[in-house]
Amino acid sequence: MAANTAVGAEKKDTRTITFKNKEHRDFYMDYMPKCRYQDVYHKALVYCLGIDRDTRVNADRIYDFSTGCVKTECLHEGWQTSGSARIVRMAFNLYCNGTPSVDDTENAEEQLKECRCYIS
Structure with missing residues (x-):
């Protein structure tokens, strides 16, 4: 009798999150419930913000957990x-699927310079 591989595949559909350290994990567990939604965008945002001590300490200066808006001015x-x-640009990019801080200036040269910061 042939083994049913689909049944075996279902049982192995578990995913784990790898955290940098205990502080990263604690931040993620504390801040995910503060998000308006528990979707992949918010999970990516909170995960990224938890990587570094500076971004953990300043999370409320980076993202407004009540409105769901990124605060691009934090980059300055x-x-x-x-x-x-x-880390903040990576979090913004994953959350917004774009480069939100590019629109902070109307100068085309400055916009291009800021856009390059997302890829370098």
């Missing part, structure tokens, strides 16, 4: 490091 605040800015 003094607490940002080059690493935290990259």
